[in-house]
Amino acid sequence: MTTSMREEIKVGELAIRFLVESEQSAGSVTVFEFDVPAGAKVPVPHSHDGYEETIYGLEGVLTWIIDGVPIDVGPGEAVCIGRGAVHHFDNTGEVDAKALAVVTPGILGPDYFREVAAVLDSGGPPDLAAIGAVMRRHGLTPAR
Numbered sequence: 217m218t219t220s221m222r223e224e225i226k227v228g229e230l231a232i233r234f235l236v237e238s239e240q241s242a243g244s245v246t247v248f249e250f251d252v253p254a255g256a257k258v259p260v261p262h263s264h265d266g267y268e269e270t271i272y273g274l275e276g277v278l279t280w281i282i283d284g285v286p287i288d289v290g291p292g293e294a295v296c297i298g299r300g301a302v303h304h305f306d307n308t309g310e311v312d313a314k315a316l317a318v319v320t321p322g323i324l325g326p327d328y329f330r331e332v333a334a335v336l337d338s339g340g341p342p343d344l345a346a347i348g349a350v351m352r353r354h355g356l357t358p359a360r
Contacts, residue, residue, distance in 0.1 A: 231250065233249050235248060254308075254313075262357055268320050
């Protein structure tokens with residue numbers, strides 16, 4: 217199943233568009249692309265025990281910190297984040313970045329991003345406890 221119009225989910229400054237959802241792959245994979253403006257606020261360091269996440273750079277450069285080791289991922293480059301590895305990313309450059317994420321098996325879906333967006337959009341400073349609860353419900357473990 218393919219679609220020409222994909223929902224864009226805005227989570228703070230990030231934009232996420234799912235290309236393959238779990239039900240389309242019988243649960244084997246989810247695939248989404250995401251945009252990270254230069255200097256954007258990004259998700260807190262976290263890990264996930266139920267899936268691997270492979271990142272493929274499309275535009276700009278994202279610096280991924282995986283178990284304390286920084287790895288720059290630019291266009292045509294990839295990194296695989298294993299289960300349990302604490303990681304996060306930054307776009308410290310002057311150019312907006314875009315990347316593709318492949319999650320295997322396809323556990324992480326659009327609902328996670330919609331729920332985090334709802335917490336962030338509720339007004340006031342971010343409720344870190346509420347975001348942490350959303351993360352845990354969807355298989356992510358905040359590192360802080």
